[in-house]
Amino acid sequence: MRLGVSVRGALxxxxxxxxxxxxxxxxxxxxxxxxxxxxxxxxxxxxxxPEAEFDGVTATAVIGQILLDTAPPSQQDLR
Structure with a gap:
């Protein structure tokens, strides 16, 4: 990935x-x-x-993989 999501994107x-x-x-x-x-x-x-795009990687696939790799918070995490 060349450039990720900024703070404005997270907001x-x-x-x-x-x-x-x-x-x-x-x-x-x-x-x-x-x-x-x-x-x-x-x-x-x-x-x-550009190399990632040539390999068929899409932004949607990157976000999907991040969502799969990130566990949702549990009650224990919130304490």
């Missing part, structure tokens, strides 16, 4: 997730909200190396 994801949760009648964000919105909010913000 956009956080705001989008809060709006999504509110639209679904909740005052809290769930890990599933983040998984739902990560690709549409972040994919266009990634810039891949």
């Amino acid at each position: 956009a994801l956080a705001r989008g997730c809060r709006a999504w949760a509110l639209g679904h009648g909740r005052t809290y964000v769930t890990p599933d909200d983040v998984k739902t919105l990560a690709e549409p909010v972040l994919a266009h913000r990634l810039i891949l190396d």
